Amino acid sequence: MEDLIPPPVRRIVVDTPARVAPAHVSNGTAPAPQRSAPGPERMTLEAMSVFYGDNEAVKQVSLPIRQGQVLALIGPSGCGKTTLLRTLNRLTELTPTARRSGRILLDGEEIDQLEVTTLRRRISMVFQQPNPFPMSIFDNVAYALREQASKRPRKHELHEYVEGALTRAGLWDEVKDDLNRPALRLSGGQQQRLCIARALAVRPEVLLMDEPCSALDPRSTAVIEDLISELRSDLAIVIVTHNMQQAERVGDLVAFMYLGDLVEYGTAEQVFGAPRAQRTRDYVSGAFG
């Protein structure tokens, strides 16, 4: 696969030994990231490619996505990681010029054969910019439940689901005194956790996160990273991130993409500590990106 990789962006000296991944920079009290055991394989990508018109944005990627483990997709801008993520819940279909080939399986079924709204209830997504609806906090979290129910549910029926979702997202304590507050008045970090709660309210099986912390301050980022670690036990989580340190903290498995190709895939220790591909080594050491 390395012959197909295009030439490097900058001149790199080939003989440099593989650099050890930089030590976790913190104030010394952060614990080492805990890796969790793999669960069942929920989603599988088989030789998947995505085309925007003529342009092949994702080239023949094959990956497993397991419950209980967080898959972090890293790579420089434009490498196709967001496109890959959006393909998982068929959000690329909103773009008219997008086309997909290859197979994506959810619990053994091809996602193309599933009805798309049902699919998106099983695979939820959190976006880069927090996008809570212009409604109250309660209405935001209950939104999907209300819209998908065949009969409009009562507020007290929804309350336990809303509470459960907000608790799982770690936001319950902060908002429980007034759930009717406008959601847009929350801070950025709280809004993102609200979006996570909204995504969790439908009890999805897979959670996709597109650079969820890139618009947030470090404290909110830390809160959300802890949240991700807690959630991974009963969800398969795929997180796209620009931040390599975040990928190392949060990700159990890391996939490095470059210009649409899946360059390397392995555990975080492997990819950051002893990357096999030269390209990975260059990216991880900061030679480009």
Added chain:
Amino acid sequence: MGRRLSRFIEQARRPWSDQRAEIVLGALSGLVLLTIFAMVVFIFAKAWPSLSANGLGILGSGHDVDKQLGDIYNSPAGEKNFVYTLNAWPLIYATALTTVLSVGMGIFISLFAAVFIVEFAPESLRRTLNPVIRLLAAVPSVIYGLIGILVLVPFVGNHLISAQRKASVEYVLTGGLSGASLLVAVVILTLMIVPIMVALNVDALNSVPRAWKEGAVALGVNRWRAMWSVSVHAARPAIVAAAVLATCRALGESIMLLMVSGSVGFAPNPLDGITFWFEPLRTVASTIIEGADSLATPAYARTMYALAAMLLASCFILSFAGWLIKQPLKKYGRGV
């Protein structure tokens, strides 16, 4: 004199300072406010004799308003002999009826049309619909009236109203049911206000951030429901503003209604059943227009001013009501 003039011109031709420019421009802008103020003052001043003579009775009913208008027109000469008595309820009721019915239907139709244009129309249809809406908005009301009176009114009169129905109202309406009716008036008025609302609603829906719609779709909600529960929900203040604008337009529509609504000061009675839709009426605006030639008589002119004053007041109240309605809708809106 000549010297002063030439000095004035010389001063004006010098490069203007910012201060002077600001004052002049500001004064011209203030002219706009002055015009509105003058409008209110003049109309109410001219209307005052009629308004004060009638008091709140002008809103009352129970008399033949056409006959009263005739009496006013025929008032004997001399300020003291002017007749002002007017119970304009049939006119007011007719205005309210046509406005409420057409705006009610119009909001429904224009929302569906806007949602269709923004989200569900195929590209070719969307490209056709934009000029179509602009065309419908640009057609002058007299042409709508012409088509109404020469096509729809005969159609309704000859094909939709049976002879029995015409016979049934003979004792109440001397003119009978000619087809110029509430039905035609409401249909054409709705058609006239829908394009304005559609254009404004489309702008409003397009300005809702895409992130919200994408978020809703990513939660597994189908596009139709996502459109309504997120985009339309978020655009509610703008939709209300569009509806208020359309209502003002409907209130003030004069010439088209004069041509198709039958020009009889009659208050259609909902208890008449289907005949309700075929009864003629005349709105306040149409009455003002109809008496255009008769405005020479002072008493009649003042009565018309009184009607105009009522219309002006309704427009102001309506705008204020629209502003009031928008306030709670903005509570959950964008940002603080």
Added chain:
Amino acid sequence: MSTFRVPPASGTIPPSHDPFSPPATEKRRRVNESLSTWRWSDRIGYAVAWAIGLGLCAVAFAIVGFMLFKGLSVLSLDLIFSSPQASADQRNSGGFMDPILGTMILVVVGIVIATPIAVCAAVWVVEYGRPTWLARFVESGIEIIAGTPDVILAVFGLALFQQKLFAPLSFTAQGGAVFGRSFIAAGAMMSLIALPMVFSSTREGLQAIPRHVREASFGLGKTRIATIRRVLLPSVRTNIGTGAALGMGRIAGDTAIVLLLAGGTLLLEPQGNVPGVDVLTGTGSSLTTYVFNNSPAGEGNAHDKAYAAAFVLLLIVVLLNFGVDKIARGRKSAQWKT
């Protein structure tokens, strides 16, 4: 924008030309968002939306087609260029030259009065705008004018121009009562109709000019008013033009003001002594009142003439409203670099 149809399996590029197209064995039917999972109310709503969309198109085509048919079948050059004559017989009642002239006079007078005021107001609101409450009042005021029905403007015009102050602008009767109705009076009120359109167009144009343009001009030492005159206004010429065209369209289509304020004479009847100006202080009619008067609702009953005049009116209005597209398109090539 997204489409609702099931996309073809091979996308938008025909397989023979596309090196990246999937092998033939990969073709399968995409199960897209199918209507069967929607609730019944959603499905009905969707059908209604389609019906309304198609219905609006159908109505517009019907109106235009009908007017074309009826108008062209009666219209002749003779009608356009001959004046109306009072006659019971339709064939001898002449054409509608005077109403056409009346419409043109009103449009010109209206737009000539409206444009300077609207442009000055827009410039003041965008470039100066102090005190802020006054600027907001002016903007609200223009919105109020935009929302005022034309009947009320007509009545206001009558009240205004019947004051002794405005006597020279119209006819003064023997007893001293000012007639108050003339082309100037009507034109002045028409300017109120066009004012909001020119104002909002100009304001949009001015707001679209990026700040660095003004800052560059100030940096060269020019005063704000000089900047406005030399830099900003020339670049919003197109916007002023489109706003004026839209305003002219609205003026041409208005009836109430003409009915109440233009005097109601079928022919142009100049009033006063100064040639040229006497037409403005005189009375006349416009295409709109001509159509009204010839319909069954007016005195005439010349349906054919009414259709012909209505057709000409529609043509004028459509040209004014859709001509703005041509003006705007020419401008697209010169965009500000932000």
